[in-house]
Amino acid sequence: MKLTPTVPGARLLGLGSAQPDKIVTNDDLAATMDTNDQWIRERVGIQERRVADEKTLLVDMAVEAGTRALKDAGLEPSDVDTVILATCTMPTPIPNGAAQVADRIGIRAPAAFDLNAACAGFCYGVGTAADLVRAGSSKNVLVIGAEKLSDWVDWTDRSTAIIFADGAGAAVVGPAADEASVGIGPVAWGSAGDLAPVIHIKDDNAKLFQEGQAVFRWATTKIAPVALRAIELAGLTPADIDVLVPHQANLRIIEAVAKKLRKEGAREDLRVADDIVHSGNTSSASIPLALDHMRADGRVRSGDTVLLVGFGAGLSYAGQVVIFP
Template identity: 75%
Template sequence: MTTLNLRPSTPGARVLGMGSWQPSRIVTNDELAQRVDTNDQWIRDRVGIQSRRIADEGTLLVDMAAEAGSLALKDAGLEPTDIDTVLVATCTMPDLIPNAAAQTATRIGIPAPGAFDVNTACAGFCYGLGIASDLIRAGSAGRTLVIGAEKLSDWLDWDDRSTSIIFADGAGAVVLGPAPDEASVGIGPVAWGSAGDMKDAIRINHATHGIVQEGQTVFRWATTQIAPVALRAVELAGLTLADIDVFIPHQANLRIVEAVTKRLRKAGAREDLRVADDIVHSGNTSSASIPLALDHMRAEGRVRSGDVALLVGFGAGLSFAGQVVVIP
């Protein structure tokens, strides 16, 4: 019988560094009100957004991904040559092929890595984190760059009030590496799933090339179904909600964030739980929203080294995923 020589595995993965990038252009609610029937208070009351960042036409999704990835490498103290795998979570590439990951790696200067994209829309970063962590644990990957990047402005009907006020552009990234021992493992098992029967809740209108969203349907689903996913992720990590210092859900809608947080506190989360509210000034950046919020919270001093963070993404598909992460 032939025996295959398997690469040695590790106890798991940990985060080594992080970074994020956003366009410089800030679009306010008042600016959007000049095009669609809305106003600043109407938008704040419904989704909690005050402003968002929109890239210019010449900025590509892979440009944003490369900027965020480069910053994450610098934060980790690593060179591009130290990375062997690149994963980009995105749902807004202009074409199905070529993928974003290989192009992004080349822009950063990473030589010949394994490179692939993950498209589970707003759940993409958590899916990517789970995949990368397991690749490292199995010995199939070493230091891995995971990026969430979206240029949603390319996929909007700017005359559709229900979507043009919500979505925005940006990228966030983390570098993962093998944990030297079990005590150093910094990424818990992923809790994930999907609800394909609700595929029409968020979709593309092929006539307009724009995103269509059934807002109330998504709101009802997220406010009832996401808290159990978060609880499952905590259980898989062998922890309780009382162990969680920071909660970073996908920044879809501030009302959804607040509703899910309320359910978690009723289930045992601490009152001093720090909760991401990046949507206020970044908008909904789909798969980029969680790493963006994480990096922004760290810059603001709201996330510190050693904190235990609960990440949960959810979006089109419908897809959802979450895991517990220890902040480096």
């Protein structure tokens, strides 16, 4: 007996994103807490962020981003057989969000599950989707990173209120026709569970806590090696990377990672995502949001070699090289 042959690998087929309309500036926050625009820009690089109203659900944003990704991929809902929702801010643990999102988009009876790797969630989702496609378990996978962090932030706490925001980003992962068209490299991932207390929500009634300096020190020392490992697993060198899209946690972290990659051979013209400036930290949504916004600005183009690196609560991290669709 011969099992069904698998495909050579997977590739990205399309992208989509969604954000709330409401913009909260640094001056808006300064009116309610002890902070100011200069202080926020110097520490995290954020000028403004998007925040959803009370009626807008996380699932609403995920549906919008997922629908746009399908359209961008040129697929119908019936073409998708698996939905992965990367999120850490669902209002309740049951039911999961993925099945609700799939139903509202019109994807009938798919495999559907939520994935919680916090800010690394989208990269975990893309890695999982690529393996599902390569193994033959799925044909086309809709991967969505969506967060409504505003539900979990104490808006009087400047250590978190200045950083976090809401939004969703999505990608469709499908099969590569041959070895030459494989567009998603192996995932380099891991965790540091001993540092779990530095970002946490104590219980259902608690708000998000983050020990910012501890996270900053960890990210600026540990994430560049993960990025380099992802490049190595893809069989490439740092000089082959056109675009770097790290999790949009803090502009200083992003710049530190880019600097270290350039020291290891990345090109000076490496394009680096800085969506944090106008979108804030949207956790698992930040990487696909940044990618979609870079495309709209003409900073990433079809065929570009892109390095994705997610990291955050857990602590969890993951990265992979992809070819932009």
